[in-house]
Amino acid sequence: MNQSLFRIADLTKDEIFAILNDAQAFLFDQRDWQFPERKLIANLFFEPSTRTHYSFASAEHQLNCRVEHFSAQGSSVEKGESLYDTVKTFASIGYDALVIRHPQDAYFKQLQGLDIPIINAGDGKGNHPTQCLLDLLTIYQEFGHFEGIKVAIIGDIAHSRVAHSMKEAMALLGGEVRFGGPREYIAETDTSDVDDLMRWGDVVMMLRVQHERHAEVMKLSKAQYLSAYGLTQARYDRLAPHAIVMHPAPINRGVEIADALVESEKSRIFKQMSNGVLVRKAVLKRAFGYHFE
Numbered sequence: 214m215n216q217s218l219f220r221i222a223d224l225t226k227d228e229i230f231a232i233l234n235d236a237q238a239f240l241f242d243q244r245d246w247q248f249p250e251r252k253l254i255a256n257l258f259f260e261p262s263t264r265t266h267y268s269f270a271s272a273e274h275q276l277n278c279r280v281e282h283f284s285a286q287g288s289s290v291e292k293g294e295s296l297y298d299t300v301k302t303f304a305s306i307g308y309d310a311l312v313i314r315h316p317q318d319a320y321f322k323q324l325q326g327l328d329i330p331i332i333n334a335g336d337g338k339g340n341h342p343t344q345c346l347l348d349l350l351t352i353y354q355e356f357g358h359f360e361g362i363k364v365a366i367i368g369d370i371a372h373s374r375v376a377h378s379m380k381e382a383m384a385l386l387g388g389e390v391r392f393g394g395p396r397e398y399i400a401e402t403d404t405s406d407v408d409d410l411m412r413w414g415d416v417v418m419m420l421r422v423q424h425e426r427h428a429e430v431m432k433l434s435k436a437q438y439l440s441a442y443g444l445t446q447a448r449y450d451r452l453a454p455h456a457i458v459m460h461p462a463p464i465n466r467g468v469e470i471a472d473a474l475v476e477s478e479k480s481r482i483f484k485q486m487s488n489g490v491l492v493r494k495a496v497l498k499r500a501f502g503y504h505f506e
């Protein structure tokens with residue numbers, strides 16, 4: 214069965230847990246599981262990426278897929294070919310699944326009728342479902358459940374594809390998400406003071422200031438931003454003893470988080486990246502409807 218993944222909101226609670234449990238299985242008793250038949254997969258990234266692109270590639274190689282990396286530069290996109298025709302072409306020439314990141318919000322709506330599994334690796338300011346799943350896996354590994362877990366998300370909420378997906382997912386799973394950060398980067402009115410939020414959270418998730426999506430240059434200097442909204446050593450020292458620090462990365466070191474705290478004891482930032490491979494293996498396995506024996 215073709216199981217595309219476009220938005221976290223398309224998944225039920227049971228489907229989220231199935232993916233997280235499969236990801237955990239890839240960490241423990243199914244480390245060597247591979248597709249019984251080799252799959253041909255193309256990664257189409259129309260926007261820059263390091264973690265998502267290459268953790269998908271790592272997952273694909275570990276599952277014994279053949280992997281191609283599409284670049285718009287040098288392709289017929291340069292002759293004006295549409296996204297729909299590009300994707301339809303890949304489906305027609307023998308590819309088994311596609312991973313796509315594209316700057317257009319909800320680009321996938323035009324592709325939903327195509328007979329090929331598509332995994333959304335990020336659409337504009339919209340969705341990034343595998344990032345949300347890897348964040349959920351990191352929280353699940355830490356606390357063993359989601360009921361009552363408080364997630365403070367701080368920073369550039371307005372331009373984030375992580376924040377709103379996490380709020381939806383945690384509501385479904387019984388947790389709670391609150392937002393804080395610069396007023397101009399948050400559309401919601403119910404925001405919290407950053408210092409209160411950091412003391413409140415079981416999870417403190419710092420978001421990158423997404424300069425590339427801003428129409429205007431940030432008014433604050435890096436040091437001013439860190440002092441007003443960032444995770445400084447003083448704020449870190451006031452976190453709950455059991456709290457963890459997360460960040461989807463890439464990180465602006467010294468802006469949303471002090472450089473020395475990126476690899477601090479409470480930081481799970483690089484764990485999130487490792488979990489990205491596990492979750493992407495689980496999502497690829499789901500895309501083809503396979504089950505563990």
Ligand code: CP
Nearest residue numbers: 262263264265461462
């Ligand atoms: N977190 C994330 O999506 O990182 P990349 O842009 O490097 O893929």
